[in-house]
Amino acid sequence: MGILDPPFFLIGCWQRRALGTLRGVAAPSLQTLLGLLLVLRLPWLVGAGGVLQACIVGVLMGACAVLTALSLSAVASNDVVPGGGPLAVLWGALGPEAGAAVGLCAFLGAAFTAAAAALGAAELLTLYVLPPAAILPLSLLNLGRSYGSALLALLGFGAAAPHGTRLAPLGPIGMGLVLLALQVGAMRAALPGAWHGLCLPLPNSPPAPLQPCPPRNSNSSSRDPETPRPAVPGPNTHLLARNLWPPEPSWDTGEGSASFGLLLGLSLPTACGVLWGCSHAAELRDAAHSVPAGSIGAAVGCAVGYLSSALLLGASVEGQLLRDKFGSSLSSRPVLSSLSWPHWLPLLGAGLAALGAGLTALLGAARLLRGLARSRALPLPHAVSSADRWALLPALLLAELGVLLGSLDLLAPVLSVFILTGYLCLNLSCAVQGMLPSPGWSPRCRLYHWALSLAGSLLCLALLFLTCWFYALPALCMAAMLYKYVEYCGAASEWGEGLRGLQLSAARIALLSLEEGPEPTNSWRPQLLVLLKLDSELRVSQPQLLALAAQLKAGRGLLVAAAVLQGNAGTGQGEARAAEQSLRSALASLGARGFVHVSVAPREREALAVLVQGCRLGALRPNCVLLGWPRGAALREDPAAATEFVELLRAAGSNGRGLLVAKGLIMGPSIGPSLGSGPSGPPLDVWWVVGDGRLLTLLPLLLRQHPSWRGCPVRLFTVALLEDNSVALRRLLESFARRLRLPASTEVVELHDSAVSAYTYERTLMMEQRSQMLRQMRLSARQGSSAPSQASQSGGEEEEVGGSGAKVMGPCPANVRRMHAAERLNDAIVRRSAASRLVLLDLPAPPPPPRPRDDNYVEFLEVLTEGLGPVLLVRGGDRTSKDQ
Numbered sequence: 001m002g003i004l005d006p007p008f009f010l011i012g013c014w015q016r017r018a019l020g021t022l023r024g025v026a027a028p029s030l031q032t033l034l035g036l037l038l039v040l041r042l043p044w045l046v047g048a049g050g051v052l053q054a055c056i057v058g059v060l061m062g063a064c065a066v067l068t069a070l071s072l073s074a075v076a077s078n079d080v081v082p083g084g085g086p087l088a089v090l091w092g093a094l095g096p097e098a099g100a101a102v103g104l105c106a107f108l109g110a111a112f113t114a115a116a117a118a119l120g121a122a123e124l125l126t127l128y129v130l131p132p133a134a135i136l137p138l139s140l141l142n143l144g145r146s147y148g149s150a151l152l153a154l155l156g157f158g159a160a161a162p163h164g165t166r167l168a169p170l171g172p173i174g175m176g177l178v179l180l181a182l183q184v185g186a187m188r189a190a191l192p193g194a195w196h197g198l199c200l201p202l203p204n205s206p207p208a209p210l211q212p213c214p215p216r217n218s219n220s221s222s223r224d225p226e227t228p229r230p231a232v233p234g235p236n237t238h239l240l241a242r243n244l245w246p247p248e249p250s251w252d253t254g255e256g257s258a259s260f261g262l263l264l265g266l267s268l269p270t271a272c273g274v275l276w277g278c279s280h281a282a283e284l285r286d287a288a289h290s291v292p293a294g295s296i297g298a299a300v301g302c303a304v305g306y307l308s309s310a311l312l313l314g315a316s317v318e319g320q321l322l323r324d325k326f327g328s329s330l331s332s333r334p335v336l337s338s339l340s341w342p343h344w345l346p347l348l349g350a351g352l353a354a355l356g357a358g359l360t361a362l363l364g365a366a367r368l369l370r371g372l373a374r375s376r377a378l379p380l381p382h383a384v385s386s387a388d389r390w391a392l393l394p395a396l397l398l399a400e401l402g403v404l405l406g407s408l409d410l411l412a413p414v415l416s417v418f419i420l421t422g423y424l425c426l427n428l429s430c431a432v433q434g435m436l437p438s439p440g441w442s443p444r445c446r447l448y449h450w451a452l453s454l455a456g457s458l459l460c461l462a463l464l465f466l467t468c469w470f471y472a473l474p475a476l477c478m479a480a481m482l483y484k485y486v487e488y489c490g491a492a493s494e495w496g497e498g499l500r501g502l503q504l505s506a507a508r509i510a511l512l513s514l515e516e517g518p519e520p521t522n523s524w525r526p527q528l529l530v531l532l533k534l535d536s537e538l539r540v541s542q543p544q545l546l547a548l549a550a551q552l553k554a555g556r557g558l559l560v561a562a563a564v565l566q567g568n569a570g571t572g573q574g575e576a577r578a579a580e581q582s583l584r585s586a587l588a589s590l591g592a593r594g595f596v597h598v599s600v601a602p603r604e605r606e607a608l609a610v611l612v613q614g615c616r617l618g619a620l621r622p623n624c625v626l627l628g629w630p631r632g633a634a635l636r637e638d639p640a641a642a643t644e645f646v647e648l649l650r651a652a653g654s655n656g657r658g659l660l661v662a663k664g665l666i667m668g669p670s671i672g673p674s675l676g677s678g679p680s681g682p683p684l685d686v687w688w689v690v691g692d693g694r695l696l697t698l699l700p701l702l703l704r705q706h707p708s709w710r711g712c713p714v715r716l717f718t719v720a721l722l723e724d725n726s727v728a729l730r731r732l733l734e735s736f737a738r739r740l741r742l743p744a745s746t747e748v749v750e751l752h753d754s755a756v757s758a759y760t761y762e763r764t765l766m767m768e769q770r771s772q773m774l775r776q777m778r779l780s781a782r783q784g785s786s787a788p789s790q791a792s793q794s795g796g797e798e799e800e801v802g803g804s805g806a807k808v809m810g811p812c813p814a815n816v817r818r819m820h821a822a823e824r825l826n827d828a829i830v831r832r833s834a835a836s837r838l839v840l841l842d843l844p845a846p847p848p849p850p851r852p853r854d855d856n857y858v859e860f861l862e863v864l865t866e867g868l869g870p871v872l873l874v875r876g877g878d879r880t881s882k883d884q
Helices: 021-029 034-040 042-076 086-093 095-129 140-160 170-189 237-242 260-271 287-316 335-339 345-374 382-386 388-403 408-435 450-488 498-514 543-553 573-589 604-614 639-652 694-703 726-739 758-794 813-833 854-864
Strands: 528-532 559-566 595-601 624-628 658-663 684-688 714-720 744-750 798-800 807-809 838-842 871-875
Touching (some): 021 287, 034 042, 034 095, 034 260, 034 335, 042 287, 042 408, 042 450, 095 140, 095 345, 095 388, 095 408, 140 388, 170 335, 170 345, 260 408, 260 450, 335 345, 345 388, 388 408, 408 450, 528 543, 528 604, 543 559, 543 624, 543 694, 559 573, 559 604, 573 595, 595 604, 624 639, 639 658, 684 694, 694 838, 694 871, 714 726, 714 813, 744 813
Parallel strands (some): 528 624, 624 658, 684 838, 714 744, 838 871
Antiparallel strands (some): 798 807
């Protein structure tokens, strides 16, 4: 059994189905603490919070329970996991990560439910049933801890007994007895001539237990302030109106009014039985019919019982008596018993409800923990997964921690948080399945809709923070940590992961919406495609190029690391997968996140050109291409290599893409830390010579967001010719830097016109002669003896000098001008930026495709960057152009 397998406790659809709706679904769903909390806390909640707030709490609690029951009905009526229970769809819809998180929250909720049952039974015993049992001079908290621990041990023995489950139906019986006694007592009090024998003390009298009312006097008026008022006058609208709102501080002689969050925390445990409605789904004759009918009916029944009891108490009992939490004015009798008939029946019903709810909670917690252990979602001992009795021991230990709190008032908010967390995940999983929609999600419950599950999840989330936000945050964090732990273990789900499907659906919707309009200019950012080379061992041969890309992205934006393997596409897929894994490892070592793509093709350069043009998914495409300068002297010695490189530059810069060419980067995994950082380190120089400079000036801002470049000084240079106004140009440059919020010092470099030196003329001539010679050698190898004549017709440049019309071989004037400009600009850059950390420089546009002298263009770039350290040649793309 591994984490890849579904938990055993989810598989029950092969067992014999013999139970009906009442016994199989309604009875487990009604195993709540409603009967216990009705007797112990509901009168105080109505008196301290007012009837209106109590009814609002009942409506919210009922809505939460009903919406969760609808989601549970969808689970049971789904054809994919018939009878599998609520955790089956969580495991399948959100994957094993969320299934383990919800299973843990459900286990904690069940354990604390058993603790609440033990504490409630201890309070019943020591305050109302056997007050002499509290013989030790202990506080209420210590009494709850001592007697609660003893009663929890008895519940543990009952759960471990062979026939302990037969006592579980006592919970619904006890809850029914409490509600029946309350309804009968209210009707009895409403009969004509009914008179209750206890009256409230006079307003100015000292606090004392309630005394029997004096005999009726026909001459006395009930409105006389000196006449005692009955504490339980029976249902009437005037009393309901007085109890509708919370008491004023001057009225309260007890603990004062209650906040709305406190009312929620004490009331929500009465809705803890919704998830148990599917606990016997594997044994049902018709789960698709029984689970919706039983679970929804039980949720509605609990809500109606809560609301009707709150209204009856508010309309029948004086507020001063309702706020007597422990019944001290009734001689150790609960307030609800004063309205019920017979008076002892609520105590019996509350005891039975505590017994049934405690046994059911312990058994359910043991089954949940055993299932989590067998699925290996949690690192639990093997003994826990072997039998329910061993799984019962951790549940008892956790319940004992809840008992040590000593009071229902302290434990109820904690229990409410875990109940709501489980409900939240169940509703959310069903909403995810309905929104996708998943092919395997086809619930037959007619009342279900994914919008109801979404509303239920939102309601549960709101109630979580309204109840107790400082308990809700740790519960959600605990579930998230378990989610990440199971994800780290590499768990997989047989039924697929709904969360991943939701992410894919959201990505598809986002991509389709991007296709509907042009990209906003203000939000434009470089999305990088990095062209890498791999060595013979499939390792990145230029890791510093990938490091620069990671630093430019600073963990944000699109980053695609791509490479091409030379070979046969049909037989090289295994090597391609290994290369992709190598690229992922290289990205992970740099702390960067991105996509990888490896292609296999016979010709590398052509495959790179196709990759650059086809790397896109709708509107999501890289808008900048980053590549490295070819190593060695291959470009100087082989015009074919120069032509291929320039063709790659043309393809990379086509269709409005930006172009980044890195040359001379420092060898190593990172170009940042190796050069130092901080204001005292080498500067980052930006040379803005041609173009609009938008991408050129944006890159320093992106680099400075990375820790390796944070605080690095930036210098912005531009070039002024003889006819330019240097002062005005510098002002414009400073204004542009301020508008970009670029913390850079600015400088205008004046390049005065000078004569072409003999060195420039000679260097240009040598460049053209070398290109001609290499071209002749290549043609000779291809065509034999006829190649020189063809080369003489196409090679070299001719310049006409003098007036005689004689032809003299010499360098092309255009090439001389370009060489002269490159040398002058290189001299200015070297004098100022030779020791810079990185130089950003404009990349001249490649020559148009019809022009054959691509090697000359490469030579100009060599001259432009000669004598410099790390250089990044930048050419901005046309962002308004459309893909063809």
